[in-house]
Amino acid sequence: MAGSIFGRQFCVSTWGESHGKGIGVVIDGCPAGLSLCEADIQSYLDRRRPGQSRYSTPRKEADQVEILSGVFEGRTTGTPISLLVANTSQRSGDYREIASYYRPGHADYTFDKKYGFRDYRGGGRSSGRETIGRVAAGAVAAKILGELGIAFQTYTRSIGPVCIDYERFSWEEANRNPLYMPDAQAAFHAQEYLQQCMQEQNSAGGVIECVISRVPAGLGDPCFEKLEANLAKALLSIGAVKGFEIGDGFLAARSTGAENNDAFYMDEKGRVQKASNHGGGTLGGISDGSPLVFRAAVKPTPSISREQQTVTREGEAVKVQVKGRHDPIIVPRAVVVVEAMAALVLVDALFSGMTARMEYLGKIWGSGIPEK
């Protein structure tokens, strides 16, 4: 069953395994006339590239993207955009041992149960490298959104027990430290915590937060295609994400209606505004013009060199230490993945919303109809 296609109108179809020939994505449904070049996409890919700090794997991966189709003379043509990142840094030897047993916290066992066997090299399709296709497609989506003025801030909200303090929030700082934390003090403590984890041959998780501003009101649908429903799916589809919340999220469940309701008022320019944003930017599944604010909970990296208990494919109990070049934390590298997935959802909602009203049809087709 097809499971690697995302989106209804801006459809992305990703492919590729960790140790195959490459990773890629086909984008079907990008409007014609968008200015696009490889650098637009590369800047996104570079944000997830490993080897940039001591908290990510020392593997060197160039991850250079190539546009194979759909762009002509610097602009998208409206036809499918095929993007390719060749694999260049596979050391399959590292992984041969894991063919024989099931790594705890990994998909080895479930792939065997579903498919009968698996491409065990580097995790195959369940490798973190699978996200390359998402990020490449998300870069194109983000470029479309940018043209409409929609802007993203995605960052690390917490690592293990260390959470940012919003009083110290600094967007510049988020791009300065290797953890993408917008609070220098929290970033410092988080690094201390990570070093301790590494010393103990352990790993850490964290929470990623995404704030999208200048989103038009009216995006999303009232029922199954609620904006937050698609965001939740998009984020939970990222490996290692175990939770999603929008606005006050789980805290809202402990709040009361009087506290949690966001009052409306008119601003000085005569626009309806909300006095607070407990809802996180949607009401009834539809954007309300406030910033979208949502979070993803990321579990600790399952690959740890500490000894663990597991079984072989044949069912024999074994003790294992997962070798290879692994990140002690994947949160910083997953920040751009969260942003990419959110961009895909938002573009799709924008496209879907273009048929919400009869009057919109006339704006596009009114002049296209030949005279009698």
Place this chain on the structure above:
Amino acid sequence: MAGSIFGRQFCVSTWGESHGKGIGVVIDGCPAGLSLCEADIQSYLDRRRPGQSRYSTPRKEADQVEILSGVFEGRTTGTPISLLVANTSQRSGDYREIASYYRPGHADYTFDKKYGFRDYRGGGRSSGRETIGRVAAGAVAAKILGELGIAFQTYTRSIGPVCIDYERFSWEEANRNPLYMPDAQAAFHAQEYLQQCMQEQNSAGGVIECVISRVPAGLGDPCFEKLEANLAKALLSIGAVKGFEIGDGFLAARSTGAENNDAFYMDEKGRVQKASNHGGGTLGGISDGSPLVFRAAVKPTPSISREQQTVTREGEAVKVQVKGRHDPIIVPRAVVVVEAMAALVLVDALFSGMTARMEYLGKIWGSGIPEK
């Protein structure tokens, strides 16, 4: 844009407004040969029916379901199943006033922004009555799952600050108290808390938990169609749900790899098992044979009779008190909605998984092919 269709192979298409002629759903993709009658569906609908306790609206809604198609001589025929629940208890007069202003925490404003106007009677399509179609379809999905031995336990985990204690967990108790809490002591304290909210013209939220046991390993897909991704979308598509987590969820983000990884072992019957279930029943988006455990955070009912600040459609600031017959908490009635949505996701995953291996094709089609 279509937003009221859910599912890829077991597709449900819901329709209906709070104060229209009825609410319904069409199920397309139900296999032939399932024994099905109206009572199978009615028992699910009765679980969400209001008027059963002092914590739900005193409206009397019979909510009798009628099967209009797709069932012949007590069995499904494989063709679309149309289910109808006629609306019988609308008092539109209660709602006329809300046509003029935007209720805080409701979708009035966003419907106007999206569609230009709205059916304001009882919330129209964004009413809680919209869930009737989900529950009716979910009852059919649950019946299919039941035939395969898959079983659900869905209940209220917390209301406001009151959480169940798993040491006192009792499934019988969950069906005994009006809050569907599987802990009598928590249910008692939660009711005290709700009475206080009602006295203060306020409302409460809570967390719903769903545990699905006897799920085959191998359901779900490695990439965008991860089992937890579809569960997250399904639950976030329910009005008032603001968060989703599977397994340890947001707690996992504070844990370490050594704690969070679930070790594998062989049980006495030679089956692979997990020593713990921090993951909540999936690895890499695919079920691992452990129970699925996930939660939804539900915000407090936005309709409160306490005075609130808002604006009219014309932009005038007004103070409002939302009248009508509203639940001080929607969590207990939403329990069955969560279960229904989860059942829809699981049936779809089961169906999708039937083409995961070449050998499965032969099991169905091997004998159907005419000889040369």
Place this chain on the structure above:
Amino acid sequence: MAGSIFGRQFCVSTWGESHGKGIGVVIDGCPAGLSLCEADIQSYLDRRRPGQSRYSTPRKEADQVEILSGVFEGRTTGTPISLLVANTSQRSGDYREIASYYRPGHADYTFDKKYGFRDYRGGGRSSGRETIGRVAAGAVAAKILGELGIAFQTYTRSIGPVCIDYERFSWEEANRNPLYMPDAQAAFHAQEYLQQCMQEQNSAGGVIECVISRVPAGLGDPCFEKLEANLAKALLSIGAVKGFEIGDGFLAARSTGAENNDAFYMDEKGRVQKASNHGGGTLGGISDGSPLVFRAAVKPTPSISREQQTVTREGEAVKVQVKGRHDPIIVPRAVVVVEAMAALVLVDALFSGMTARMEYLGKIWGSGIPEK
């Protein structure tokens, strides 16, 4: 597997059997603000209603449509539109015998092979009454298209060996005779032919032609979603349709490039026009601004009272005469079904085309984005 949902953005989900409680359709994706009432739909349904001439079944079917949702104060709200036609004229007794054997030319045998059993009353889901849902939804689609100036002429091109002569084409005549033939002389000869068929306990087929004018250039997609591909699927999905062609169709296969190519020229108003329309209104799957011209071949009614050879469910050879109230020809009643299906395709193409260019996004969302 779901098979009763049609359309990508304007999605219709039909349901209902010949002898069940009713027939209906849910339309998901209709823009808000379309003026719509039951009479708009009824006028389409009346065109397929039987009992209007001696060439259609003498069954009396009121086929009154009821709008159950999605319309408020005379306008569509953007939420699903549920349409219901109650069944009122079933005489199940007529059909009981056919439960035991397989009618030649009908789906009795294939339903049994697919589903294991069937609702045999009146053909169940494979009855001609299944088209009621299509026509009701098509009426809504046609209303949308009408607002944009797009106009349909659908008529009977031939019955058995009798074809219209385009020199005598008269649109008024098409609505005057019971066969919907736009040529009085051909209609006269076709009626003679049909009377002969009826005397011989036989039935006839024919060809339906549809011409859609004032279609904007630019609808349809270059690859799998070619406009003619979706029209072909739509028409072949109608029971008894065995062929489809656009423009010169099968004749084009015998033509040459020099004859078949349509030359371009500029008209006096400076618009690009085609000197001929061998292509039938598309080039490369995309509308070119010329009228869309396409045809469906309809097989003779399989239900004939003449004796036929077949087998019972148990495999015994039997001779049967199909009783019941059947049309000697279904072409005239299928004319509106063809038009309805074409309207569904065209609305979907219009909606899809709204994201073809970046500049279109700005036309809808440019002003919706809040200022910084």
Place this chain on the structure above:
Amino acid sequence: MAGSIFGRQFCVSTWGESHGKGIGVVIDGCPAGLSLCEADIQSYLDRRRPGQSRYSTPRKEADQVEILSGVFEGRTTGTPISLLVANTSQRSGDYREIASYYRPGHADYTFDKKYGFRDYRGGGRSSGRETIGRVAAGAVAAKILGELGIAFQTYTRSIGPVCIDYERFSWEEANRNPLYMPDAQAAFHAQEYLQQCMQEQNSAGGVIECVISRVPAGLGDPCFEKLEANLAKALLSIGAVKGFEIGDGFLAARSTGAENNDAFYMDEKGRVQKASNHGGGTLGGISDGSPLVFRAAVKPTPSISREQQTVTREGEAVKVQVKGRHDPIIVPRAVVVVEAMAALVLVDALFSGMTARMEYLGKIWGSGIPEK
């Protein structure tokens, strides 16, 4: 809007322009465990490769396929299969002139109307090279079908006025002559006809026929997803195809019920059979166990070197001769494209049919469910 994705469960996403870096396809939904190598696919691609006779373009295109993902140790893994054919023989200079005017019978004009501009090199996305992705994916689909015993015969039925005589039908002959005609005498006359066309700087069309045998009864759905509906869409989605018919097709429209109905009988092995196959292998949209027989009408190649009348992008009338290396007929090279598209439809119908009955669920999942 996405238009380059085909299939519901066996989904193929094609991409690539005539003169871009390559052409490719991603297959999502192929079951795990299919033996697959590049030679399996190459043999299909070779059937559409140009330069094999005087009736196809003298361009030399190697069209070597490369498997980039989804296959491990010779078997499919269940994850997306990415296939790439690099472009190697582009002479863009040939095409620069056509940037300025609209070629009759081509999609130049409609691309401009839809997208605002176009990749004019070699027809861009509307080039015949677009079919490479279809054929590569179809080869994988055909391999799956072959494992179930389903077999294809696809051939040229007619070229211009020359039609095969079924009395002389020879499947060996179809693979012997360059026109894929299964009748040596017709192939001889067709070649005479083509030489005359070439002398007159003209081109020809024809009809392709496909016969699929050993198809299980029960494939396809009763309503919109009729097997013939999906075949019609698949074939009409191929550039230059203008018509589709199944079984007797347009001839059925002139027939009578008594002639056209296929009688049932029991064969000597106790199986239900049809005495004739006017229907072409389906009843009510569902396969009946007889061979599927259907045809596509292909228009004459629009690129002819004879002088034609057209207009420039600026609207000036011009006379043009289309230069470049073009086929005088595309029918022989389109034979494998028709087969590939039909294979995609059939695999999807097989997959969809696996959930038609409750008993099928047990065959797959019965043993997968863990004991209580």
